[in-house]
Amino acid sequence: MxxxxxxxxxxxxxxxxxxxxxxxxxxxxxxxxxxxxxxxxxxxxxxxxxxxxxxxxxxxxxxxxxxxxxxxxxxxxVPITHVTPQQRDVIYDHQAQQAALPVTVHHEDGGTSESLLILTPAQVELCHQQLDRLIEKREKARGLTL
The missing domain is CATH 2.30.30 (SH3 type barrels.)
Structure with missing residues (x-):
């Protein structure tokens, strides 16, 4: 800081x-x-x-x-402004039944830190559904259909 x-x-x-x-x-x-x-x-x-x-x-x-x-x-x-996924592999732990998504945390002062977004299987499915809808909306806006 x-x-x-x-x-x-x-x-x-x-x-x-x-x-x-x-x-x-x-x-x-x-x-x-x-x-x-x-x-x-x-x-x-x-x-x-x-x-x-x-x-x-x-x-x-x-x-x-x-x-x-x-x-x-x-x-x-320092307050967080947003979080972005990193271009690293997501890890799924079958024993713990959770996924770990590496993310970069962006702070108000311009600094960043690395963390993990931990997701349950239900949260992974929810994210998958939301991202599918987002991709579909983006494709429709660009005049493409899936």
């Missing part, structure tokens, strides 16, 4: 309970529990010269410092 947008970020649900400290990297978004859940971009890391995390509001604004152990910091998920 090296490059962040200046869009207003929202957190839909945040686990404010105790957990393992979060040790963000430079440029990461972090939620600071000590600042009432304020979200900031990490602009400096604890080091010999800086004894704490230095955070700044996304898009600029006021700065603040957070404890160097990361105890008050939590990660912030």
């Amino acid at each position: 090296a490059e962040q947008t200046s869009k207003q970020l929202t957190v839909r649900s945040v686990e404010l309970g105790a957990g393992a400290p979060f040790h963000p990297r430079l440029g990461d978004l972090a939620l600071d529990l000590a600042k009432g859940g304020q979200i900031g971009v990490v602009v400096d890391l604890p080091s010999d010269t800086a004894k704490s995390y230095h955070l700044r509001l996304p898009g600029g604004g006021s700065d603040w410092r957070a404890k160097p152990d990361g105890a008050t910091l939590r990660p912030v998920a």
